[in-house]
Amino acid sequence: MSPVPAETTSASVRQRSARIATEVLAPWVWVLLLPLAVAWQVTSHHVGETLLWGLITGVFGSILPMAVIIRGAKKGQWDSHHVTNRAARVIPFAACIGFLAIGFGILIVGNAPRELIALAAAELISLVISVAITFGAKFKVSMHAAVAAGAVAVLVQVYNPWAALLLLGVAWVCWSRVELKDHTTAEVSVGTLVGLVGGGGAYLALAAALV
Template identity: 60%
Template sequence: MSSPAPSVPDNDGGPDNHGSSENRGGRQLFARVATEVLAPWVWALGLPLVVAWQVTGHRAGAALLWGLVVGVTGSLIPMAVIVRGARRGKWDGHHVANRAGRLVPLAFCFASLAAGFVILIAGGAPHEMVALTAAELACLVVALAITSALKFKISIHAVVAAGATVMLVWVCGPWLLLLVPFLAWVCWSRVELAAHTAAQVVSGALLGAVVGGAVYFGLLAAIS
């Protein structure tokens, strides 16, 4: 009797589960990098500093003063409160993954930035800084209304990134259209990480670009 033929691994071109897992892991890592590096607080801190540098004629002292007024009240203080609340279990993580948990952070961010807005007015800040802060406040109001009234978890990552991109292109020139791929990256990351649906991300980007842009340009035209 002949010995049985040795078994041959089945290689019919089907999916490689190990390879798929590696690819999925790589995509997730790439998405997490975008979510953290291009987080709202990063844009909200960098944007006013860049705008202030441009509108003050590259005077470091004035740029730091007005840029930090907006950056601290609109980014650092709210982020500190959000991180602290997340550690205490008041909401889900420092990106506030649960929609219901977003109401308090958004309201606090508005109150903090509103204080910065008052400082700008009282201190005679450049009109562009006033308009920028008003645009951020308007986006926060609309995002808060959508989140609470419509119970729709609009992407704040997309809101801030899109609004910042529009304003930076206007203030610094068309070469900053180079930011558009980064905007797309962070928007994709939120969907890839299942933090948002595509509709929530697209809605956020439209809110940031349209509402933020309209308030910025409209107010700037009115007060200049």
């Protein structure tokens, strides 16, 4: 049996690593876990309130939109649950914005902690910016990059600067999207910028304004 070329083995390892990053650090994962992490800190580690407010934000911002996206992928409406085709992102974006807006309204009516309200609003702002760029400029922003970068920016503010170490995960998932040829370097770069400014920046401003 002839040995497997080193180049083939290396490419296989890169592809495997890229696929792991793309799934483990997918937007829906960040959007589900981030509100729980924020709620845990701002409620002084109160389990009940953490689950209540964290899951309201996570379910409406992540689980429900993802259910629509997976259903559409299974029906062949778009290529996969990552919706790599730019033109096919209309319904997924609409689902994300629509469900998150409902969750945002529930947080306001329920008098949720201001940080959770600010987080939901920042996520909405980031989504709107991404929609404007994706369809207005016809440039496919990487949502993996945008959500990951925005999440880390929020965690740094809610916890401490050590949370910036999670930027290694952002770099990994950005690399994965390029490695899998689902995005270009420019698309993940713009996505990262949208997350840091549109997500992290909006959270900083809103959390302070809602005091």
